[in-house]
Amino acid sequence: MANSTYNLEIHKVKKLPETAYYISNFITETEERAILSNIYAAPKPKWTQLSNRKLQNWGGVPHSKGMIAEVIPPWLDQYLEKIHALNVMSGKRPNHVLVNEYRPGQGIMPHLDGSLFYPTITTISAGSHIVLKFLEPSKDDRKTDLTHRFSLLLEPRSLLILQDALFEYYLHSIEEITEDFIDDSVVNLDMCSSSFVKGSVVPRETRISLTIRHVPKTTAFKLNIGNKR
Ligand SMILES: O=C(O)CCC(=O)C(=O)O
Ligand SMILES: [Fe+2]
Numbered sequence: 001m002a003n004s005t006y007n008l009e010i011h012k013v014k015k016l017p018e019t020a021y022y023i024s025n026f027i028t029e030t031e032e033r034a035i036l037s038n039i040y041a042a043p044k045p046k047w048t049q050l051s052n053r054k055l056q057n058w059g060g061v062p063h064s065k066g067m068i069a070e071v072i073p074p075w076l077d078q079y080l081e082k083i084h085a086l087n088v089m090s091g092k093r094p095n096h097v098l099v100n101e102y103r104p105g106q107g108i109m110p111h112l113d114g115s116l117f118y119p120t121i122t123t124i125s126a127g128s129h130i131v132l133k134f135l136e137p138s139k140d141d142r143k144t145d146l147t148h149r150f151s152l153l154l155e156p157r158s159l160l161i162l163q164d165a166l167f168e169y170y171l172h173s174i175e176e177i178t179e180d181f182i183d184d185s186v187v188n189l190d191m192c193s194s195s196f197v198k199g200s201v202v203p204r205e206t207r208i209s210l211t212i213r214h215v216p217k218t219t220a221f222k223l224n225i226g227n228k229r
Helices: 028-041 073-086
Strands: 020-023 054-058 096-102 106-112 122-128 130-137 144-152 160-163 171-174 177-182 201-203 206-213
Touching: 020 144, 028 073, 028 122, 028 206, 073 206
Parallel strands: none
Antiparallel strands: 020 160, 054 096, 096 206, 106 171, 122 160, 122 206, 130 144, 130 171, 177 201
16 A cells, blocks of 8 residues: 555654664554553453563464454554554555563563564553664674674563564664663664753653564464364
C-alpha cells in the first residue's frame, strides 16, 4: 500500500550503514497514554518476567516453525496498520508485537533478532527515552568480541525501523544503566526534539517498547504433530 503521510526518505538516518529510519513523534501523547494504560491493564499472566525486564506477546507466541495467530485488539492493531501503511515489509502486514518493559537500570544484552522474523524490525517507544547501542562483531569471534560503533536515541513516541545490515549484522543492546549520556556516538540527535542536548545526562523513566514485526505464521500447528520436521 502506498503511504501518503510519510516520506520515509526524509526520516532515514544518514549517518548509519543501511538501513534505519527514525520518526520522532510517530504517535501522540494521548496515544502514548492509551498504550501504557492498556498494557498495564493486561492480567498478570500476560507478563513474562525475565531477569532484567518483563515482556508481553501480542498476536501469538513466535516459535521456530511459526506462530499460532491470536487476534490483536483494535487499540494495538491500529499501530500495526499505521506501520503497514509505511510499506516497509514488502507488502507483508505486521502481525506480532513484543512489549518490553524496562525500569531504569534494566536493558537487553547485545543480540540479533534472528531469521524468525521478516527482516524488518519496527519499534515504538513509550514512557521514556532510551539509547540503543549498535555493536559490530569481530571477524574471529562473532559472539563475544563486539565493538560499539554508534547509538540511536529513541525518544518516547518515536518509531524506529531497522533493516539490512542493521538488522542482520550489527547487534543491538540497551545498557543496564539508570541514565543515558548523550555523547557523540548518538547519530540521530538532529532528528530528535531540542529537549535532548549533546553532552547531557538524561535520567531514564520506565520505558515500554512495542517491537512490531511480521512473523510467518502457521495455523496448522496441531497437524504437524508426528511430522519429522
Ligand atoms: O526495546 C527495544 O527497543 C529493543 C527490543 C529488542 O531488541 C527486542 O525485543 O529484540
Ligand atoms: Fe532486538
